[in-house]
Amino acid sequence: MGKVSSPEQKAFLQHWHNNFILKLHDRDICLIRKTAKYYLQYRRADTLSRLKGLLGEVEKVNLEDTERTIASYLAYSATRTVNMCITSALRDLWIRREYTIHLGDDIVGVIDVARSVPYYPFYYASLLPNLKMDELSYLSYIARKVMKLAIERLENSKVIPFPFFKEMKKxxxxxxQKxxxxxxxxxxxxxDSSPDWLKKAYFAYVIAEKPTVGVRDQGEKIGVKLVLSKLYELFVYMLVARVLESSGFSLSIDEGSIKVKDANIVIIFNAPPSGTDVIERIDELDPNKEINYRIRGRPDISIRYDDRELILIECKYSEKPxxxxxxxxxxxxxxxEYGAGASLLVFPGIGEGVKSEEEFGTLExxxxxxxxxxxDIRLRDGRKIYMVKVDPLEDTNTLLNRMSQVLLSILSIKRT
Structure with missing residues (x-):
């Protein structure tokens, strides 16, 4: 990209950097590497923040260089983003045109009646399209940079093609062509005043060029993010599955869930458990209205066993008290809300910065x-809340052993 040549752009980029950029730390890299055993693909969407694959959908790829594959995916996603941005730019500039006023005795372009009346019959006010060719040329520059980057990273995949190889070529x-x-x-x-399609294309290029950073979608802030919190949820999901697998069970993996063969156990990922919530209705609305579903809590992982019993797991990828x-x-x-017999709060640790009595209690x-x-926190009605440390920096076997102690005791399964 060219040098930043104006104070406005410097301020814009600094603001964007301060508010959007997330650097990968050792724990993040460890998380990515451990989760990469089940390589993550993403949903086809305008942004890159939605996971496509759960354990059952993703391909098991032996990645010698996880970061390289993630970098290739970001280049692929940037290519898709820029393609959509070009389409949006051409639509905005040729269909939803912006106009400038032109006064003259000849009719050129579209007549602006309101502005023509004071001058009629001597002059007409015409609206001429302002095509903003400068911004199109900026988009052209970004698009060429992205294409060069994507081609280079596509070459890296020829030895072991990654799952999105064919889509990236397309x-x-x-x-x-565009x-x-x-x-x-x-x-x-x-x-900040640039069109959305130009900012979006620019962000996509910057992120793809430096795959160790990411951007979160927040309101009007356009961008992409390698969603580490979602990777953490998937990592814990994987640990739960491996705990049961190491206990001698076979797993049947479907989209969004894992069924444990020879046992009445189902693990559900990122969906509200059905049939057990306490919400009956909202005001006089039809109980079948979608809002009744939308207002439910969404535990990250649910484990249903013995037909009605339930374990809930909430994952927090943070050290903030x-x-x-x-x-x-x-x-x-x-x-x-769901009548669970036991629930787990899973997190990597707690850092400094305790500010309230409640936070001090958490630290204790x-x-x-x-x-x-x-x-474990034992409640008077027999339920239990567990706080469990799952730090990707720890040895995986240590984490499996810890999760086994908690889960298998709840499920009344003997460890093998």
């Missing part, structure tokens, strides 16, 4: 966990 071909519709490129100037404390109360709310519970790595 997107590159489309981009090559480039013929754009003017000659010029080094881009991007600011406030966030873990929020999770502690959230998991208790889920427990009663964390200290009680000690080397064991978990603690």
């Amino acid at each position: 997107e590159i071909k489309r981009l090559r 480039l013929e519709l754009l003017p000659s490129p010029s080094s881009p100037l991007v600011s 406030s966030y873990i404390t929020e999770g502690r109360f959230k998991v208790m709310a889920y427990t009663y 519970l964390y200290r009680l966990m000690g080397e064991k790595g978990w603690v």
